[in-house]
Amino acid sequence: MKKQHRDQHDEDLTINGNGVSRRAFMGYLSGALAAGTLLGPTRAWGQNGGKTALLRVGANANPSSLDPATGGSGSDHVFLYPLYDTLVTWDFETLKAEPGLAESWQFTDPKTLVLTIKQGVLFHDGTALDAQAVKTNLDRNRSAEYSNIRADLASVEAITVSGEHQVTLTLKNPDTALPLILSDRAGMMVSPAALEKHGGRVDRNPVGAGFMRFGNWADGSEVVLNAVKDYHGDNRPALDGIEFKVITDSATRLRAVMSGQADLAYHLDGRQKPLVEKMPTLSGAISSTIYVYQLYMNMARKPMDDVRVRQAINYAIDRQAFIRATMAGAGEPAYMNLPESHWAFDKDTAGLYPYDPEKAKALLAEAGYPDGIELDLRGYNDQSSVQMQEVLLAQFAKAGIRGRFRTGTIADMSAAYFGQQKTGDMLLSAWTGRPDPSLSYSLMYTEDAYFNAGSVAPPEGFNDALLASRSSDDLEERKTALAQVQRLVMENALVAPLAFRQSIVASNDRVSGYQNNLLGKPKFNGVSLKG
């Protein structure tokens, strides 16, 4: 009986099917309410009537926009990936660049990038995805008034169509980060015809060349996508469609999977990890992402201007204990800005700061603070941030670092710390990561970077190493240069990384083939549904 109920609910049984017990229930109900006449003609029970392989996904947020250029939230990507193919893609585990709509690319010299576009690809509306379409998109992304991603393509000087399926990007300065930038919003191709039709932006009328076409979007409720039958690529999931249900509360999102209203839920909380692992009906995908919790440092202020103080702070943090206490164990300790599985991870740098409160004390004494230091700390006021602050304060106390966190909303505290006011010595926040690591480093540590609150010049050699990492497109050379960048950052303790967040995804036993990625933004390539 139980089983039958669940099936009625999971599958979309029509009234002609075996929905007896529910109808019996409804009959009782209608009698009880004396509202029998209200029960109109009945169609399918679920909303997904008639579809066989519809993946129902519990999403954590309503998209800010379905136009890749105008949206602003990191949670949009999950909706955008199925709709729009990107020029470049990445390896799920290491984030190494891989061919996408651009079947190959080449830096003919450090300031010229030539993309060869795959032939025969059509947008969902039948428009050809050729070199001209790519140029239209890239020009829009880097210069349109409403584009939120102009900064991503700031190094591009000009874009020319150099063949029917070839686009040449002329750069202002060497920038080998571009291929991976083109794996993100900037590389999502929108149909030029659709752009023209909808006045230059397609926030609610997305037309791309991905394996799903747009069906419907009801704000804060659902986004429905339908499979494209003649999709050009081979990474297409065996699905007839994807139905995203927006469920902001993570406990409710997981319940939706447990009780059968959804097949898969992502962005679950660390404290739900044990449940996901132990429930026999659930399968979990749990892995690190490049999203890192960290303490930003304002190096223009005393005592933060002393490298020994900043190193002492890094030695004073017990990252393993921090993760156990604040993230229910669902994290990877962060000793640098990249997690272990990333292609540019540097093992030597990661070993610089083992937990050592005694060493921290000694460094403080050496810096002229034998009695410890008092810091003006800033953070956010949500529950999990406050918990992290408490744990850090307790760990700091053992090394003679005292202070108090002043808290507020993310927007207010970030603006006060990084903006004009420059308040506070350290800010407990996070870095969401960038597809290419060189972007993260330049956005956080260069002298004029917004996220370098003190606007202090980076250590000697940093700029050269960063430039070197962007001048070569040989992966090993880039890795060496980025290792140098990262070593300089950590030796000079420009930041105190704490932990990488894990991506926790739960699915029921119908879903197979789902794989997490290091970016932490789920892609449904290769997913299929059983029976």
Add this chain to the structure above:
Amino acid sequence: MATAVKANRVKQKMVASRLLQALPILILATFIVFSLMQLIPGDVAVTLAGENASAERIAQIREAYGLNQPFLAQYGDWLWRAAQGDLGASLLSGEPVAQTIARTFPNTLLIAVYAVLLSVLVGVPLGILAATRSGSPLDSGIMGAASLGVAVPNFWFGMILVLYLALTFKWFPATGFVSPREDFSAALWYATLPALALCTNGIAEVARQLRSSLVEIQSSQHVRTLHAKGLSPARILWKHGLKNVSVNLLTVVGLLFNKILAATVVVEAVFAIPGIGSSIVNAVLQGDFPVVQGAVLAMVVTVILVNLFTDLACTALDPRINEL
């Protein structure tokens, strides 16, 4: 005949004056909400500009959306458009606010009405039982349970319902919703757990109020006279007791509806229902003021209409109210 005409006129006058009174209430409510939106932290321009946006980009967006205008100018602009029937569109997603309301409000109304009906259908018999056996163990039992019902937070009770009725027995879906316009019976099925979670307080309130008014009537002199005349207790209860408490009951139900409407905000989050309450919460968090304003307007209008309807029904039940 003359009195009927007079009563009708009084009624028309009352409806007209009530609707006129509603106008300043609407303006005041939307103005207060708009002011509060300015006070709470969070900036929709920051959200719109995307992650780690530059200050320049944020300023551009303020300009483009008119967010740099003075507060009163923004409110005036909104009011002027609203008066012409244009509630604007969400700043974030661009969905027209009227469409958001049309899509989400029926869901909320369905749960609220469902919960009120359950409250009455269960609360009234319980109240009668307790009143007719006043002082008995059954009475104490019902009233004890009612005290508990008033005290239990509905989101907690909602979780308990989900745990047993949805996750363990799988009788009802744990989350989600079907639009009543799409499939009414499925909508009722999905709305049952949320309505159950919402109606505990309602049942308790209805039962308690009904019991106390009934007990009061039962001990009044005219009921004693009726007993003396030899009427059966059942007849006294149905014909005289309940008729006398009906105005009281109706007022309770009207208030209850408004209370339940407010409580849907929390219950919608627990059950992932795309109702108007969750739209308000999300819009407030992101500073999306056109959505907040429009949704609040819709709720205020509903509350005013429910109050008006309650008053009209009360005058119909008790003609003395007209003469006041």
